Amino acid sequence: MTIPTLTSKDAHFDYVLRLGDDALILAQRLGEWCGHAPALETDLSLANIALDLIGQATMFLGYAGELEGKGNDADKLAFHRDVNQFRNCLLVEQPNGDFGxxxxxxxxxxxxxxxLYQQLARSTDPRLxxxxxxxxxxxxxxxxxxxxWVVRLGDGTAESHERVKDGFEWCWRFVDELFSVQPLDPSIVxxxxxxxxxTLRAAFDSALATTFAExxxxxxxxxRPVLGGRKGHHSEHLGHLLSDMQFLPRAYPDAVW
Amino acid sequence: MMRQAALNWRDRVLDVLSHVPDPEIPVVSVVELGIVRDVQENPPRVVITTTYSGCPATQVIQADIRKALDDAALSEVKIEVALSPPWTSDWITEDGRKKLLAYGIAPPPKGTGAASLKNAQAATCPRCGSIKTREISRFGSTPCKALWQCETCREPFDRFKCH
Structure with missing residues (x-):
């Protein structure tokens, strides 16, 4: 397989790491709901979404390891990097808060x-x-x-409306980061x-406006937007998340199923 | 003669694979689920695909296929995983659909592979055949199933998701 030549190898690795880390960290967060969600239906849903994201993270991180060329597989990248080596956006590492x-x-x-995936499915990198x-x-x-669920909560009771509204207000500072490829080498694009x-922002805003109206x-x-995750500048929350997620493979490095 | 021999080899491998059950839904084989994408003789390999990216059965399926091939003296046959084009529930065979239904799982409607479940037609109840059914939970006991209920006989049932 030929990798497009314009792209520097490091930027390529870093980009694939972002895709994998976004999925991995959100999966870990969603996993915290398992057994604690408000209803069985939502418990199943959040756990299933987490499982899909872990699958996606495994594919992206496995590929990232190949690009890096240091013999790291997906597990090694997931469990043996420290917090400042993660490239996920800040949104996914935020604590769950309430269901809203x-x-x-x-x-x-x-x-x-x-x-993002709609566009990425047309990437010049066939693996991606x-x-x-x-x-x-x-x-x-x-x-x-x-x-x-945004509609059910927003157009539900006064309490559910307030909770999901507060939820969006909390998350909103992390939205801008999603629409920037900084600080990667522009050649990657x-x-x-x-x-x-x-280029995805207009479609995102339009989808959001439709859902919010309903x-x-x-x-x-x-x-004021907060950025930094893509450079490895994370909130305090990611370190705590990793200490939980990485504990077993770090304490018992040769552990197998 | 060569062509005949090639066909026979391929059929033999497919026969072995058709006896490998899906670990989660053992009533259907990995061939009937559309997980086996291709069998190639030169070099000898079986091309398989994953259904859902995070499906925990994926590794078990690979191990089961490996064992079945080894047991049939087909150790030289390699297993390759292909992602593209992505698996769709449309690849579940007609036999596979009948077996799912008999097992109590409503098979996915065909031709809606890429579509969202929102627009999917109502499932047919695998118990009583009624089409007065409703979705209870879009995500179910495994990544590939949703939970539905029949309004006629009141039985809850699994539905294989359109994917």
């Missing part, structure tokens, strides 16, 4: 990821294209489920490997 905040986060992420085409089918379900996420929710006021 979790649904707000899921709606923002899955709507964005759906638009085929992973995206496969993952897109799963993400379609995630985005639909999240949108339905011009060569057609990566998606210029800035959910009788006001559009969130834009707070």
């Amino acid at each position: 905040r979790t649904i707000a986060r899921q709606y923002i992420f899955s709507t964005w990821q759906y638009l 294209a085929e992973i995206a085409a496969k993952a897109l089918k799963e993400t379609t379900y995630h985005a639909e489920l999240a949108a339905e 011009t060569s057609g490997v990566a998606v210029d996420t800035a 959910a009788t929710l006001p559009l969130p006021k834009f707070p």
Whole structure:
């Protein structure tokens, strides 16, 4: 397989790492709901979404390991990197909060990821294209489920309306980061490997406006955006998440099933 | 003669694979589920695909296929995993659909592989055949199934998701 030549190897690795880390970290967060969600239906849904995301993370991180060329597989990259080596966006590492905040986060992420995978399925990197085409089918379900819950909560009781509204207000500062490819080498986009996420913003805003109208929710006021996840500058929450997620393979490095 | 021999070899491998059950839904084989995508003689290999990216059965399926091939003295046959084009529930064979229904799982409607479940038609109840059914939970006991209920006989049932 030929890798498009315009792209520097490091930027390519870093980009694939982003895709894998977004899926992995959100999967870990969603897994925290297992056995604690408000109803059996939502418990199943969040766990299933987490499982799909772990599958996607495994494919992306496995490929990232090949690009890196240091003999790291997906597990090694997931369990043996420290917090500043993670490239996920800040949105996915945020604590779950209540169910309203979790649904707000899921709606923002899955709507964005759906638009991203649609474009990535046409990447000039055939490996990324085929992973995206496969993952897109799963993400379609995630985005639909999240949108339905935004409507159920927003157009539900006064309490559920307030909770999901607060959830969006909390998450909103992390939205801008999703639509920037910074600080990657621009060649990763011009060569057609990566998606210029800035181009997804109009479709995202339009989907959001439709869902919010149905959910009788006001559009969130834009707070000062927070960025940094793509450079490895994370919130304090990611370290705690990793200490939980990575404990077993670090304490028992040769453990097998 | 060569052509005949090639066909026979391929049929033999397919026969072995058709006796490998899906670990989660053992009433159907990996061939009937559309997991086996191709069998090639030169070099000898079986091309399989995953249904859902995170399906925990994937590794078990590979191990089961490996064992079945080894037991049939087909150790030289390699297993390759192909992602593209992505698996769709349309690849479940007619026999596979009948077996799912008899097992109590409503098979997915055909031709809606890429579509969302929102627009999918109502499932047929595998118990009483009624089409007065409703979705209870879009995500079910495994990644490939949703939970439905029959309004006529009131039985809850699994439905294989359109994918």
